[in-house]
Amino acid sequence: MSGHSVQAVGWARSLPMNSEVKAARDWARRHLDTLGWTASAPETVDAVLLTVSELVTNAHVHAHSNAQLVMTWDTRCLHVAVHDDSTELPTPRPPSAERTGGRGMLLVDAMADSWQARPCSDGKTVIACFRPPATEGDG
Template sequence: MDRSSLRAVGWARSLPMDREVKAARDWARDHLDSLGWTSTAPETVDSVLLTVSELVTNAHTHAHSSAQLVLIWDNRCLHIAVHDSSSELPAPRTPSADRLGGRGMLLVDALADEWETRSCPHGKTVTACFRPPAEVTTTAR
């Protein structure tokens, strides 16, 4: 394989509005386990699962949309992408004692190594990147 090649392992799942966020977390946990992260990088797994919860919740709650969840491991970063049908881009808001929500993107910002949003013709995609601890070697099973 030459240096311009990239080997990646990926999984995708559509989560209709009536599906629980728990289903997204359980599905993601299964794939993190296949990478060996549940035993070698449990803190990173917790951060990934909380991010999955927040992004899928945002798609269902704010975009009033089904969520398409994609996980891609490229041997450097686990990319978590959630697509929904709303064109409104999320942004961290200042926390307020006057409202219950509004902290999801602040959590994503604190947990992910990096994150971004991209407008698409039929909505947007929010992608967060997680790198495992340096001592963890990962091979997809």
């Protein structure tokens, strides 16, 4: 081993299709509170909560699936991952005056520092990364 280690903290929650997306947002906000982000990085908190809403909604509405929500903080990036049962990978679509929906991944793309979708043998996982703004003393 190189002597380097990664310290991380993480949380996981299963959200059945009959659960409200608000439950996912409230759960995520409580964990962001433990990181101190609601005071130090409120804009990042808003972006994370919007992303949680969009990804869980996509799992329920488009994948017709329960959502497995996992958030992991490794001191550099908050990874927000949502797994569902669909193998169809999401892609941002341009806004359209003819569609009332279909902007979720466009929003995720705009809010997250980065995101990716990974196929799995039992569906897919969409992961968005958020870095809070640097604070004084962050070097």
